[in-house]
Amino acid sequence: MLNKLLSGDMPRSKILAVLLxxxxxxxxxxxxxxxxxxxxDTAARICVFIILVASYDLMLGYGGIVSFAHTMFFGLGAYGVALASTHMGRGFDALLVGSVSGALIAALLALVIGLFSLRVRAIFFAMITLAIASAVAVLVSQMSGLTGGEDGLSYKIPRELGPAFxxxxxxxxxxxMNGKLLKYYLVFFSCLALFLFMLRVVHSPFGRVLLAIRENDFRAEAIGYRVVHYRVAATCLSAAMAALAGSLYAIWLRYVGPDTSLSMEIMIDxxxxxVIGGMGTMYGAVIGATLFVLAQNYLQGLMNVAADAVSGLPLLPDLLNADRWLLWLGVLFILSVYFFPTGIVGRLRKGR
Known part of the structure; x- marks a missing residue:
């Protein structure tokens, strides 16, 4: 039963199984x-970012497609919910319309970008997606009458998902036992369903073809597979999943702005x-997103404790100052890449 639910992709490592x-x-x-x-709030963010990272890994790790426009699709889903809730009122119908519309628009935009850009070499496609994502971010910031500009949009969600209910x-x-608890489990079970769906996709015949294209696209083309068609389909599916993750994030935050859904910082994250979790493994998205979000939220607090513990020593309190948390996050990333070049999941499976 578990094997069927996980689409035949078992962890294949006892340590990994325990972690998951x-x-x-x-x-x-x-x-x-x-x-x-x-x-x-940290748990909800982990759920959302697991889906966002898994959707990007579907395109990069399985399809070998490098894109810098993933936050654009994420933002489309978030703004879809925000605009629908603003104009339709605080109902579940607004959330549904906003989520579906955002996913469809993201898939359609990915289709257009893919058809016109995926025929070029990888680096040029990456630059094209970066240019389009930057243009959309600027457009959203300037269309203040519709999107709220730099201030973003605040809106109301159904009363049943609020703390007063x-x-x-x-x-x-x-x-x-209030609406906020219901909202958390709406996010959790939606993310779980989306993750299992993507796990099923990458272990279907479609996913196997994507892996073949990633390894050798010329050979895949030679044996009869339309490489561009498969890459475009993977891009569209990845964009739709990212948009749905953005919709769930918007439902959780009840606020959408350029900094929360369209910034380049999110793309780097x-x-x-x-990379930390491991490319080409859906489980890598779970490990990578969990570790990174926890570090973002709690590393500063841990550094404060460490700085207080070594307050009597020279130099160390300054190095462990909480204002330098990004420096230590970078050090942790470098160490993880050095010791786990195939990601944590890849290393654990290889160790087995």
């Missing part, structure tokens, strides 16, 4: 295991998560 199971349990019961606004009086294990 631990992450699944922690995310599934996060509101009860880690009560608190910040911890639940209570579906049970009292608490369970100290947790209030996605690349780091893919």
């Amino acid at each position: 199971l631990g992450i699944l349990i922690c995310l599934a019961f996060a509101p009860f295991l880690f009560p608190g606004v910040r911890s639940v 209570k579906f049970y009086d009292g608490t369970v294990l100290g947790v209030k 996605i690349l780091l998560m893919v």
Whole structure:
């Protein structure tokens, strides 16, 4: 049953299996295991970024397609929910219309970009996607009447997903049974379904052809596969999944702006998560996103504790100052690439 659910792709490493199971349990019961606004928000962000990173790995790790426009698709999904909620009101119909519209527009835009650009060499395609993503980000910032510009959009979501709504009086294990809990599990189960879907795709005949194209596109073309068609299809599917991740992120935050959904910083973060977890493995997205989001949220706090512990020593307190957390995040990334060149998942499987 488990093998069928995971599409035949078992972890193939006891350590990896334990890590994945631990992450699944922690995310599934996060509101009860880690009560608190910040911890639940971190868990929701991990869920969303797992889907975002997995959707990018579908294109890069399996299709061998380098793109810098993934945050653009992510932003389309987020703005789809924001605009639908703004103009249609706080209903589930607005969330559905916004999510589906964002995914369709993202897939259509990816289709246009793919048909016109995927015939060129990889580096030129990457530059084209970077130019288009930058143009869209500037356009969103300037269309303040529609998108809110640099200030973004704040909107209302269904009352049933807000903290004021209570579906049970009292608490369970100290947790209030309110709409925010429902919103978290909406994000969690949606992300779980999307992840299992992508896991199924990459282990289908379509996914096997993508791997063949990644390894040798000339040979794949020679034996009868239309390489451009498969790459365009992978790009469209990846874009739609990224847009759905953006929709879930918008539902969770109840705010959308250029910095939260379209910035180049998010694109760099996605690349780091893919490399840390391991390219060409859906499980790498789980490991990479979890480690990176946890580091983003808690590394500064850990550095403060470490700085206080060595306060009597020379130089070390300055090096461990919380303001230098990006420096140490970069060091951690360099070490992970050096010791795990195929990513954490690849290293664990190779060690087995």
